[in-house]
Amino acid sequence: MLSRVANSIYWMSRYMERAENVARFIEVNLHLMLDMQTDEGQWAALVSTTGDLEIFMERCGKEATRETVLDFLTFDRENPNSILSTLTMVRENARSIREIISSEMWEQINKFYYFVRDSALSGVAAETPQDFYQRVKTESHLYAGIADSTMNRGEDWHFARMGRLIERADKTSRIIDVKYFILLPKPEYVGTPIDNIQWAALLKSASALDMYRRKYEQITPESVVQFLLLDRHFPRAILYCVLMAEASLHSITGTPAGMFRNEAERRMGRLHAELTYARIDDIIKKGLHEYLDNFQTELNSVGDSIRDTFFALSTAAPNTAGGMEE
Amino acid sequence: MYYKDYDTEGFFDEYFHADGSPREGASVLLRRLEQLPGGELLRRQKATEARLFQMGVTFTVYGEEEGTERIFPFDIIPRVIEAREWEALERGLKQRIYALNLFIDDIYNDKKILKDRVFPEELLKTSKCYRPQCEGFKPPRGIWCHISGTDLVRGGDGVYYVLEDNLRCPSGVSYVLENREVLKRTFPKIFEDLKIRPVDDYPYRLREMLQYMAPDGVHSPTVVLLTPGIYNSAYFEHSYLAQQMGIELVEGGDLAVTDGYVYMKTTKGLQRVDVIYRRIDDDFIDPLAFREDSLLGVPGIMDVYKSGHVALVNAIGTGIADDKIIYAYVPEIIKYYTGEDPILPNVPTYVCWEELDRKYVLENLESLVVKPANESGGYGIMIGPKASAGVREEFRGKILEDPRNYIAQPTVSLSRVPILAGERFEGRHVDFRPYTLYGEDIYVMPGGLTRVALKKGSLVVNSSQGGGSKDTWVLRDLP
8 A cells, every 4th residue: 555545544543543642632621620629730730741732832931820720721722632633634634534534433533623622712622612512522432433433454554543542541541640649748648538539530540440449449549550551452551552562563564473683673572572571560660650751651652663664765845725626 | 588588689599599499419408307397407507506506516616714615506407419419529639639749749859840841939939838858759659649628619609619729737537527427416317318428437448548658667566646735726626536537536735756666655664656647737746847936746756856866747738739729730640640631720820929910919909809928827918909008008018028928819609508597597608628538548537527608798707706607518410
């Protein structure tokens, strides 16, 4: 398949997952705020978790309020990672590969994009944020379901799944990190009922609470992290994402499992091994935040290797109309 | 009755005789439409529009918000062409394309027509569309103009005239296919009764023709469609045709020239490409050979093309026949190469380059349509009867300054077809673009794009200016 097309499918899928996860970040913060009855510094912390603090400062000055942060993360077209910006990228990528994807996928992308764009004008997101972000998640789930049930399980589907799961692994690690940022100033909360409520909110924002309960009786920080980071079966858990992304990578290249023939496979395999043999006690002892930070760096280098291995041949599409049609 | 008070207003109407009685080809359809319950046609018109939007049959509008898409307005009353009319059209188109192909081959090679003084050499050399890079070139199977979309109009006398030949990148065929798809759903019963010739196999025939152009010795050629990208107004069509033919849709950046061949960049490395259906103008296709600033093309592709290692469809240089001055000579060109009289006449054309013609044009600006020789899509045209005195003076200056670049034609009172205006029919002006493929033999798709000026009284059928389209039914034999 064309490198450009593979690149577009991969990024279409990543951006879609990103849009969904921005909604999840915001949701977990909204939940936590409700219980903590103070929002001192928490909104700025949220922006720094998404990695966009610098551009936020540029755009909105120093003051990080609920309004400025929600608008920045949701509708700001100057923020490349806002929900509206990422959906615009989803749509632009999809437009350039319309002959590859199913028309059902295209229709869903359009519908989703217009929903968010129109919400920016109507102010509905600020009024009933929970409903709005819930709907964003639902539309993204709908897209994933449509993609899964209308695409051939060929190279294109594997590029899409790989993109989605790499993005998801990164974002789940950041969702866990939100908790770290928010709790850091108040170490006295650890182990209190408030703490447990917060961990439950965290699970909820990763749509993980129900599946977690089936596996663990109590909500403890160790088992929550264990579940979101190292579970092999939960679809938003980081290890699960890495396992499945690796499976797709090997389906694309045909390299047998457990071996590597390019840099992307080598790095992905190493990440797989690291997570498989990690122990939660060690991670927490050494520092969860540092562990997640390191994981994000490693995952980025997997992404770079995928680009070099599969997409580097292609160049950016020109932006001109070009040539006359009669 | 949809057409109880229908008035042809003195124009040639494709459905009705001057006395208001239905023409033979339209009569069965009209009877069936009358049997539908009241309001049913309008309901079906609305359902059809919704369906087209869902299918994403859109074109991009330049100059508005990035990537603005609109649906091409569609009217559900089809144009009907009777079998014997079509038979003459088909013969005329085949004759014309055959002769034009010989002409293009001749002017880039032996130049017999210039030596015999049938065609003035000066006109050729001064044409913006002449490509000296093609001199001495022989394309695969000797074919230059593989795909053409000839613009025809029907005057008050009921005769079909050729208005433009469009041998570069004629667009619109995707609308023909989609319109037919939609109309089959709209009138399934009527389709069963009337014997309408199918157009659905066009993508298959197009692909077959493209494969036939493969370089010598290549048995299962890789064929691709080259598009300027998603910002091009016809991107929908490029994507649609690629999908229908099951070939890759590529952009310039997806292709590279290495070791004398063209390759596409895939996730598994470079893959050789043998035939390119290019929807990019000559000017943009190779920055090394043509416009240096083009980012859309493939550097070095012209050399590969000339060495015969890749086929380009249409060939480079066919635009010469789209020059409107050269158009004026096509009747002579047909006679010269085939020894036959042209079956399809041109619209009478005055060539401002010729002194007598120029004099006539300048004296009659208010009754003529003046066109620049090298533009398409209706740009830079002056319609004399509608232009202000100021605009006419402006064109007088332009013609005097650069007579080579202008032609003039009398206004043709385009024929009309009814459209559905609420609960009744109203006549609107139409033109017609059939599509011809030149491969192992010459094939004219039995149908084509009927463009209709939806605004009452308007003669402008371009989609950018209030035009829409209709399905075109070519009947198999008399009903």
